[in-house]
Amino acid sequence: MTEKYMIKQLSIFINNEPGRLAQIAAALKECNINMKAFNIAESSGFGVLRAIVDDPGRAYRELSKKGIIVKETNVIAIPMTDRPGGLLEVAKVIGDANINIEYGYAYSDKNKASFFFRVDDASAAVSKLLAVGMRVLTETEI
Amino acid sequence: MYWNQKTECMPEGKLKKLQYKSLKRLVNDLYSFSAFYHDKMKAAGVRPSDIRSLSDISKLPFMNKSDLRDNYPTKMFTAPGKDVVRYHVSSGTTGKPTLVGYTKNDIEFWTESLARALTSVGIGSDDVMQVSYGYGLFTGGLGLHYGAERVGATVLPTSTGSTERQLELMMDLDVTAIACTPSYLVYMGGVAKKMGIDFQRDTRLRKAVLGAEPWSENMRQHIENELGIQAYDIYGTSEISGPMFTECTEKKGIHIWSDVCLVETIDPDTEESLGPGQEGELVITVLKKEAMPMIRYRIKDLTTIIEDKCACGRTSPRIKRITGRTDDMLIIRGINVFPSQVEHTLLQIPQINGGQYMITVDRIDSLDYMTVQVEMRPEAFSDKIDDMLKLKKHISSELKRYLNIAVEVELAAPDSLPRFEGKAKRVKDRRKL
Numbered sequence: 001m002t003e004k005y006m007i008k009q010l011s012i013f014i015n016n017e018p019g020r021l022a023q024i025a026a027a028l029k030e031c032n033i034n035m036k037a038f039n040i041a042e043s044s045g046f047g048v049l050r051a052i053v054d055d056p057g058r059a060y061r062e063l064s065k066k067g068i069i070v071k072e073t074n075v076i077a078i079p080m081t082d083r084p085g086g087l088l089e090v091a092k093v094i095g096d097a098n099i100n101i102e103y104g105y106a107y108s109d110k111n112k113a114s115f116f117f118r119v120d121d122a123s124a125a126v127s128k129l130l131a132v133g134m135r136v137l138t139e140t141e142i
Numbered sequence: 143m144y145w146n147q148k149t150e151c152m153p154e155g156k157l158k159k160l161q162y163k164s165l166k167r168l169v170n171d172l173y174s175f176s177a178f179y180h181d182k183m184k185a186a187g188v189r190p191s192d193i194r195s196l197s198d199i200s201k202l203p204f205m206n207k208s209d210l211r212d213n214y215p216t217k218m219f220t221a222p223g224k225d226v227v228r229y230h231v232s233s234g235t236t237g238k239p240t241l242v243g244y245t246k247n248d249i250e251f252w253t254e255s256l257a258r259a260l261t262s263v264g265i266g267s268d269d270v271m272q273v274s275y276g277y278g279l280f281t282g283g284l285g286l287h288y289g290a291e292r293v294g295a296t297v298l299p300t301s302t303g304s305t306e307r308q309l310e311l312m313m314d315l316d317v318t319a320i321a322c323t324p325s326y327l328v329y330m331g332g333v334a335k336k337m338g339i340d341f342q343r344d345t346r347l348r349k350a351v352l353g354a355e356p357w358s359e360n361m362r363q364h365i366e367n368e369l370g371i372q373a374y375d376i377y378g379t380s381e382i383s384g385p386m387f388t389e390c391t392e393k394k395g396i397h398i399w400s401d402v403c404l405v406e407t408i409d410p411d412t413e414e415s416l417g418p419g420q421e422g423e424l425v426i427t428v429l430k431k432e433a434m435p436m437i438r439y440r441i442k443d444l445t446t447i448i449e450d451k452c453a454c455g456r457t458s459p460r461i462k463r464i465t466g467r468t469d470d471m472l473i474i475r476g477i478n479v480f481p482s483q484v485e486h487t488l489l490q491i492p493q494i495n496g497g498q499y500m501i502t503v504d505r506i507d508s509l510d511y512m513t514v515q516v517e518m519r520p521e522a523f524s525d526k527i528d529d530m531l532k533l534k535k536h537i538s539s540e541l542k543r544y545l546n547i548a549v550e551v552e553l554a555a556p557d558s559l560p561r562f563e564g565k566a567k568r569v570k571d572r573r574k575l
């Protein structure tokens with residue numbers, strides 16, 4: 001039932017070497033992969049690029065073929081009002097629903113803003129959000 | 143000042159005779175009582191009766207670190223367990239460490255060697271000696287401790303670490319001499335500066351006995367000028383007991399006590415003996431060892447033997463400063479590390495492709511840092527940073543467990559590290575000595 005709310009995120013490992021991110025960006029372009037949202041998490045010596053793309057299945061295959069470490073993960077997307085306090089509203093609902101976020105990132109274009117986040121049990125989290133009346137986005141809505 | 147003038151200044155002819163007698167007895171004993179050495183001599187087609195002069199030593203087979211590994215832990219021991227009074231342990235080339243055993247007499251001649259050496263640099267009963275080598279499995283701490291006590295010095299056994307405390311004790315207790323790695327002394331100098339301590343004004347330190355890692359004449363000049371002390375080179379390795387030999391105050395080579403050890407140099411490729419003055423791989427025969435005799439041990443250090451008489455009056459041969467290694471062993475903060483140990487450890491971690499790695503060594507503010515890059519397997523990749531940090535930590539703690547040094551680990555993507563055709567060059571040593 002919650003299946004349609006599962007957004008496929010691609011996570012890509014970035015080596016600690018100059019130009020590695022540019023290489024990955026070039027690979028995305030070569031494979032004609034359009035990013036709808038992305039975020040880069042950095043740590044000591046490496047990084048993880050997290051991206052929501054047009055056709056994640058195809059992107060996953062093409063990037064893997066190029067020897068890039070990529071992983072598919074389900075994340076949840078909820079709409080956000082693109083104005084001060086927007087994040088607070090979202091955070092409050094998630095907190096009230098007692099959902100523990102592993103990580104999250106917001107993304108906005110001129111039409112809309114969304115908050116993407118990763119939890120341990122995405123399906124349970126979606127049910128809780130729906131139960132408190134929160135709107136959860138589907139793949140086609142982002 | 144001599145500790146044992148009769149032996150240290152024995153005429154060369156007499157010394158050689160003494161060496162021949164010791165060698166002959168050692169070979170006879172081992173042929174009769176050591177299965178390991180009996181088989182080794184048999185395989186080389188040499189019998190004790192073939193040793194008719196000192197130069198006949200070249201007929202005897204070499205020993206290597208692999209002999210110690212293959213006979214781990216005590217198969218090479220020639221003394222019964224009840225006579226073994228101590229063990230020391232150092233790195234092996236792969237999984238098993240190198241174990242060395244000592245009888246009471248072995249500790250005695252080791253201590254005697256160091257007593258002669260310390261006396262030859264003017265360290266004696268008026269001195270307070272800080273031993274900042276590691277105490278424990280490593281031979282440096284306990285070896286120097288015994289040697290310094292033997293000459294009557296007051297020993298301050300600080301071991302390694304807690305540098306600020308070491309400096310405070312050095313000042314409070316009027317320390318006059320120190321034994322440690324040269325890089326640690328430079329590091330101490332830096333810490334002292336930050337604490338507002340002027341070595342020349344605030345400490346009574348006058349002499350340092352430095353070793354357990356390669357260093358250079360430049361570094362000696364730097365240390366002596368910066369700290370206002372005399373710095374002497376010390377040499378030895380656990381297989382021959384531990385640190386045993388130093389330069390004398392002439393600073394023109396390390397005196398190798400002839401009654402204790404017989405040194406040769408060989409061409410590392412052809413194994414041909416080289417003469418004095420020719421640089422080659424050092425081969426040491428310990429003439430007096432009871433628990434674990436070493437005959438023609440290939441120590442893998444490159445040096446030159448000097449036979450001319452030293453101005454100090456001692457007649458033993460000397461070896462020049464070690465210029466390099468004939469294997470790929472690295473010395474990181476005084477600890478021996480073999481790339482094969484790193485590989486052995488990595489191969490046991492399923493999340494990485496252990497056969498592919500790169501080792502980088504840097505020296506920053508006089509301290510050595512080792513970084514190991516490893517290739518992660520795609521399955522091990524997680525979108526959660528936390529999981530990746532856990533993996534990194536796991537790899538470095540495994541390396542720490544096997545190598546006994548802190549290692550910085552860098553995760554790399556599969557197939558991203560260099561591949562080699564022929565001999566792999568997996569080590570980048572960027573230290574400038």
Ligand SMILES: [Zn+2]
Nearest residue numbers: 390392452454
């Ligand atoms: Zn001398």
